[in-house]
Amino acid sequence: MQFSVLIATRNRPGLFERAIASVLANRDADFEVIVIDDGTEPPFREQLDRLEARLVAAESERVRFHHLPHRERGHGPSYVLNYAASRARGDYLCFLDDDDLWIDTGYLACATAILACSPPSPDLLFFDQVAFAKGRRLSRAIWLEDLGCRLRAVAPPDQNGAYEVTVGQLLTAASFCHVNTTIVRRSFYGEVGGFDQAIRYEGDRDFYLRAIDRASLIKYVPRLVAQHNVPDAHAKRNVSTAVSETEKLRDRLTGLEKAARDSRHVEIASYAREHRIYTLKRLAFAAYAANDLDQARTYAWRGLHIRFNIIWLFFTLYVSMRARSLKHFL
Template identity: 35%
Template sequence: MSPQSLIRTTGEPAPSGTDPQVPCRISVIVPTRNRHVLLERTLAGILAQAFDAFEVIVIDDASDATTRAAYAAIWQGLDARFRLVQLGATGGSGSGPSQARNAGIELARGDILTFCDDDDFWTCASHLSAMAEVFDAGLAVDLYIADQVAVTHDGTRERAHWLPALAALVGRRSRDHARGYLLPIDDLVRAGGFAQLNILAVSKATTAAIGGFWTRTSYEEDRDFFWRAADAARALFFNPDIVAQHNVPDASRQNNLSRSFSQAERWLLSVLVSQHIAMTVRSSAIRTMCQAYEGDILRRLSQYWSGQGRHALGLQYARRALAARVSFKWAMYTAGLATRQVLRGRQA
């Protein structure tokens, strides 16, 4: 069932703030669920933008009745550029971030799509204007990346730059535009990591070409979307300016979706996402990166299960890791696990 049909069948009111007469160049998509206080801060960062030809589509993914009432109150102070769409029944289980974002993508009127999570916020009032300048510069840019800081729940700055290796890589070059640098896909892969959605913009055409977000996972769906979009884009652009603050989820709390999975489950989902990226992209550099990352995660799973006393499972993942990423050191580690497993069998 498509996101649009999910919205239509809920019986909830029509989207708030819809006005086809409002000029729209950029669509900002914000998924949310039961976070009205944090969402208000996110919206304030968007409202502070100097660029005004945008719309904001907030997808409320089955928040409870109290939160939906709070959202309605927030919308009393917003203008017609801000749309509130209720996805799913009040207090329901929710459709997940991929489905919620896809619902926003289907409703978007802008030809540039950007995103912000409801627990993060933009800190730079020129973020959208800089983005629009680059997309309008005749560079055939389909994917735009900026930079952000990462802050823990107690206010400690965990990362001063989200993509420090990328910033260092391009810092030695001349700018291709006043706002930053065109990026070959191989350089983006070499820098490692990926641009979180708060600092990412993608052309609507490219988003449509890759089918939006992959709805089979609710973990690392942003990494999956990023690399598939980067692969499909005509040109990539990096603006090294800090434009947002990412709030790192508190590991001691389980209200964040990514923290609701066990560590082993997160690793398994990471492997799945890597395989999905590799099977859908054209770039050999991205595929090689995904295979190497998969090998690293499988090694962690091997060591994890061996540490839990599940030696046969540890050996199974060790062999899979070796197939994904061959190294002499890991081959010796795997051989050691196999030898110990044989000895245990003889002693049984």
């Protein structure tokens, strides 16, 4: 089997039904779908059970479900995707968030053609996706979309629309490749260590940096194959809104610190250090806004130690004096 498509879901059977339907529309490819239910609760569990029965009856050779025990906050996307990968049979792993869609029914067929013409086989294959917020398409580049224009200006792609890309080229893009449009060789996924289960948010950024650092061959196709639906900030049934902004930033900082410390490529370490400064500053502002002056001072000084900035020095000294004054008062 060539592809295993991994979908983690929890408490969103309606959205999940649309997501898996978009995957199954890719008929001209050899693939399986592994669904991991991360402890869906009633009444959503009854809906998911009915959907599972229908899907397994119609696609018994293609779709497999696994159910994890319920936890209040779930096991987290990284754990669930690693669990799914451990049960995969495909040579390559693909992913889709349960509230997003694949919009190109030829996605896996295109990937098949690229892999057939690529001795040796690439470790990573990246595509593009489009983002929608409240039903409106976002026009700015969010992931790798701006990279395609620069590559086309230098040279045409191969016969399947793919480019062989370097780490340096990838790091010029707006951001990392979203998990929805990432295809990774399963054996390489194991070599990299899969997703870091200590990271609940933006585990795909951490995985992306570790993966491109170790990959021998990476291909990128500037072709829109997926739609990311920006989560409603008021909704409670998704990872993005279940995790606080501070928790998100701490998870991001964890991944960036690993990349700055452990990367083999100088470009990745430099990228991680740059983004680590920005993240520390955001954490300092968030802690200050929450009146957690000790934490604000800690993050501010850490950012200042990485790169000196006179304006940031004044902020750091101001927060430090306020924190000391508060302790003296108490």
